[in-house]
Structure formats: structure tokens, C-alpha cells
Amino acid sequence: MERPAVNCTVSNCTYWDEGNKCGADSILIHIDQHANEDYEVEAGKIIGEDDYEIEANSVANTCCHTFKPRS
DSSP, X not given: OOOOOOBOOOTTBTTEETTXXXXXXXXXXXXXXXXXXXXXXXXXXXXXXXXXXXXXXXXXXXXXXXXXXXX
């Protein structure tokens, strides 16, 4: 199964690939309310947290927690 393309313009992210694509194996999208939380993420899941569901009211309420600055 082919992965969907994820567009990203954050060029200082470790996973940023040519053509403004996200090259991460998986991504974690959360709501803005949790944007400042410091999560440890592996394979698109939060480490140490049970699965839970959160609803967003619109696309503007979401953010990406996969970001990792390039070293």
C-alpha cells in the first residue's frame, strides 16, 4: 500500500523532504490546545499514553507533533 503524500513547508524539520514533502514513517496530528505539550512520539503514537480520541472543530484547530528540528 502506498503512503499518502503529506505536504510540509517547515524546511528545518528532520523529516522535510524535497518538494515540500514529509518523509516521516508516520505523523501525529493533535489539536492546538495541546500544541505546547512535550510528547515523546514513536511511530506516530504518544509514548506512555493510552489511546484516546479528541475532536477538532476545524482544520485550523490542528497541529503536527512529528516535527523534529534538524541538527
